[in-house]
Amino acid sequence: MSKGIKNTQYQFPGQVDFYRGKVRDVYIFERTIAVVATDRISAFDVVLPKPIPYKGQVLNQIAYHFLSSTASIVPNWVTVCPDPNVTIGKKCVPFKVEMVIRGYLAGHAWREYREGKRSLCGISLPEGLKENDPLPEPIITPTTKADQGHDEDISREAILAQGIVDESDYAQLEKYTRALFERGSEMARDKGLILVDTKYEFGKYGDEILLIDEIHTPDSSRYFYKEGYAQRQEQGLPQKQLSKEFVRQWLIENGFQGKEGQSIPEMSPEIIENISNRYIELYEHITGKTFVPANGSDIASRIQKAILENI
Template structure:
């Protein structure tokens, strides 16, 4: 069997029973279950949600997205072997740890297969909640240019690249294009301040103003739990992105929960602690792949400049990367997942068929 066969690159063509279009994101695809199937599963499996809550099947893929494009390699390799299983295993591990520490719930109700989550529909908070413990990446680039205000936060003089910040900073950005918010450009992924959120909390989908404090608390608590656990396996949690949303439980109470993935190499920077202490940055996250791309192409501005998006899309579409580039990230993802979870990540021989079998036999979702 070739490596390419073990990769789940296309994940929006599964024969799962649905009466809505399949939503395919950069990495995950979402299948909304019919009302009947949602009700049946809630009853059969005893999920702690309202009896009429809409449920969905989320299927992760092995696709690799960087700089808002999907990349592929020579030899028909359309993704990174083991990446999907590694990401889900890491997220599942952190969500379990959050439960043990009495943090908020997540939107995940069940995990039928290493590639699959059953989730409840949540009302998303329209914020990419970013938490930073070290100054690096876009924050360092802005600081180096002389900017001292970041997301409404005044940064002190004298900070050094890749060094720990005086305190954990929350630097939110917009999730999707939000219209009609004073002082917030109508574009995805725009930095915003706490003041922007306070003055327009309902535009960001917060139910009430007090929930801004709640989301910041959940962000810091989640960051703290992951950071402590990573330190125990000699890894440094540099920064990360969380997403939040609202759901109702079986009793009808609305609650703020964690959504999407948490603490993964796709949504975080994770450094090898011993290497860092020796003065080297060794990335155990997607950042290493981003750096590879910046060095691989002669004009890195295409990857960094949002004005050049059509050129960037062409670059990703027309260039098969060296096979080794994706195998390298495969090793990084599998290795960090095994360190975090303490369990081996197994590469499936035929992930698509396995998913079909389990959803047909154990959940009755495939005819």
């Protein structure tokens, strides 16, 4: 098995900047960006110390699968995917909001509802819902895109009032968000899954609004298994999820939730291999394709060559 890619550090001709996120290394050029999906893994807003082999390839290829499948309804930033871990595309100016859309009462929305709140981002929620129930219709619950710290819920009205996005652009973001969620939900149903909630990010390339970042990956979306969903709801049982929730659960069981004073548990080779295998299973279930591991003999040179040939 590959050892995984923890960090990359190249300097390319014409490169004007570099950005390292929790998972991705981004090489910035005048009008283009090259995004390397590393094998870093984060949970509870903390990057864990060891990489997970093939995780970056899994996320990059799932994102490319869905970006390609939705390009006919929403234009996106991608121009080429020249390597299993690399996507190259247009350098956009991001909108300072993330468009979260929810079809079910789960996660953050459920926690707010459980505390008695019946309004989320200015949208009223009906009484009598249980965790993981379907909402009457999908709702858009935007968050601010924070440069530091946590993103925060924000209403459509506040976004417009604060001038974060102008009204005509925001109307287009909403339209694109609903179209993407509808297509993503259809594709999930075809694979025996329910797309519960997800987020989309958008940016401008000149005057054109483009979909940016990843979409419909297990890091950015929540999926339930369709089979048995109704029975589990009737019986008040937890839903079977297809997401990276299993990583969070392992950390919780070993005394870590990202809180002050807690130590990240030791990730043994067996744990790392198990997480890697689970990500590969996610890829195959979501896309319906067989996973083909990338050549891991000289990953750094392979990625460098792919970017050099396509910038």
